[in-house]
Amino acid sequence: MATATTTPEAETDASALGTRRGKLTLALLCTIAFLDFVDASIVNVALPTMGEDLGFSVQNLQWVVSGYLLTYGGFMLLGGRAADLFGRQRILVAGTVVFALSSLTGGLAQSSGMLVAARLVQGLGAAMMLPAALSLLTTTFTGTDRHKALGVWGGVAGLASAVGVLLGGVLSDGPGWRWVLLVNEPVCIAAVICIYLLFEDDRRHPDLRKLDLRGAVLSTSGMLLLVYTLVKAPDVGWGAGRTVAGLAGAVALLVIFVANEARSANPLLPLSIFRIKGLAAANVTQLIGVAGIISMFFFLTLYMQNVLGYSQIKTGLAYLPLCFGVGIAAGISSQLLAKVGTRPVMIGGALLASGGVFWLSKVPVGGSFLSDMLPGMMLASFGLGAVFVSVTTAANEGVPADQAGLAAALLNAFQQVGGALGLAVFSALATSRTSNQLADHVPPPEALTAGFQRALLACSICLAAAALFAMRTSNTRGELVDPQAVDDEQARHTSVLDAV
Incomplete structure (x- = not known):
């Protein structure tokens, strides 16, 4: 039976994914990824209720979301390198424990400051978990197994953004907003147990003086x-x-x-990693694409709640078709990668998502879900699934095993910066447009819609730009990569970075 600690250097003819242990390993790592990704969006729909219960000011309420993103993105690179140096299993367990304790603290918070502090610590835990989990995936599975596993991971990453809004609406309208955080506890406990069962202790003791x-x-x-x-x-x-x-x-x-x-x-960051063909372009594609996609969820949610008057649970359920679309697209895309490679799937997905968001940028004040939102949401979902699957594969292809955590951290750091950058820039566009409309005595629903339309149009343009950057990525079909060959290729290339 193939073990979960198989590395590219010790590949066998047996398929790890063909074994029960391999399937459980992939399910565990993708569950951890889903947990981290979904917590960036699951609180969005519950924000009004949180604000009322804990006495948040309008200005400080944003830190329930932003606090998580701040430490998540800020510590991502450090978390990834720590996984490579100290042991991936060790860092994954530590991050999961931190994530669980901070989720519990946030769920039981009795003040706004306590909740924001819990979200800051929760982001730190996620910054340890995610690169450790992705690097375990890329070093556990090899060849076509690795390709399929990365496809599943990319699909989960795309799905989590939509499912987060859905779960947030269902939980906050059901048992209450606290459960958007408390729901993490049983998952984290089960994850820690499974980590110890499926992965050997790979702790290392590097010379701290050389760090x-x-x-x-x-x-x-x-x-x-x-x-x-x-x-x-x-x-x-x-x-x-x-x-x-x-x-x-x-x-x-x-x-x-x-x-x-x-x-x-x-x-901490060996600059030679950027000599891997297409890696930098894949990360930039991720940054620009995420800037458009995450912002789309943000503005579409505000449109449904503030203009159409949807309840929290109705807003969440409105994303259900999109969740199915992402899942279907991820499955199809993972199959296409082996036939046409990552680049065409990435470009096609970005253009499809751009077209879907462009459709959504035309939403009217009295919009209908079936005619004005659903077609655009489905187009965007198909593109989203394709982009996440292909970018994740391309950004990890050809990376030596000892830099797998670093590559995972880079990809996710670019994702977090992209999300923050997109929300910042497009929120300014929406606010400016809405303010000008209100100054001209336009009714608030029309003014808000005008702002959302402008922001969504900018998101569409951003996704089209991601397709241009995707043209510079490598076109991999999941071929076997010899880590020593990668190291030799890096050594043969001269780089401007060496002269810095």
Whole structure:
């Protein structure tokens, strides 16, 4: 029987996915991914009730969402490298425990400050869990198994955004908003037990004196400042000194981080990873695509609740067809990858999603779900499933086993920055349009709809731009990759980074 600790260096002819243990391993890792992804969106529909119960101000309520994204994106790179250095199973367990305890704290919170603090810690736990889980997947499965496993992972990632809104509506209108956090507890407990059963203890004891502590401080500080500034920009204004200073400071920290990595003997982020063909383009495609997709969910939810008057549970149920669409698209896309490769699927998915969101940008004030929203949502769902499956595969192809955690962290860090950037930029567009309409004495429902239309149009353009960047990615069909060959290929290439 193939074990869950099979690595590319020790591949056998047997199919790991053909065994019960292999299927359980994939199910466990995808469940962990789903848990992390879904918690970025599951609280959205429950925000009004949270605000009433805990006395949130309108301004501070956004930190229930933003607090999670801040630490999730800010600590992602550090979490991924820690998994490579200290052991993936070890970091995965630690992150899951942190995630579970913070979810429990948030679910039992008696004040707004307590809930926001719990969400900040929850994001830290997710930043440890996700890269460790994805790197375990890419080092456990090889060849066509790896390709199929990444396809399932990508489908789960796309599905989670839609399911989060659905679950948030059902739970908040049912047992109450606290259960959008408390529902994590049994899943986390079961996950920890299964991690110990399915994975051997791979803990390592690296020489702490050789760790790139300066790089860790610079990268984490830069990412935290970048995400924080993007989250606050719509409130304080893009031209405000605070926003400009924050963005400039984040860029400066990240530039110094890159310079430090180029000179470090034991870098936190070995810059040689960017020599892997197509990896950088796949990550940028993820950033731009996520900026459009996550924002689409945000504005469509606001439109249904604030313009059409949908209840929380009705808003959640409205996303049910989209969930099915993502699942179907993910299954079809994973099959297409072996035939045509990742690039055509990625480009086609981005264009399909762009067309769907463009349809949604035409929603009227008295819109109908069946005629005005459902067609666009289904087109977007098919594109979403295709993009996540293909990008996840392309961004992890050809990565050596000892950098699997780093590659996973990079992909998800780009995703978090993309989500924060998209919401910040498109919220500003929507707010500006709505404010101008209100100043012209346009009725509030029409003014809100006009703002949402403009933001959704920008999301559509963003997804079309993602298709352009996808043209620069490698076109892999899930072929076997020899890690030593990858290392040799990296060594043969000269890079401008070496001269920094």
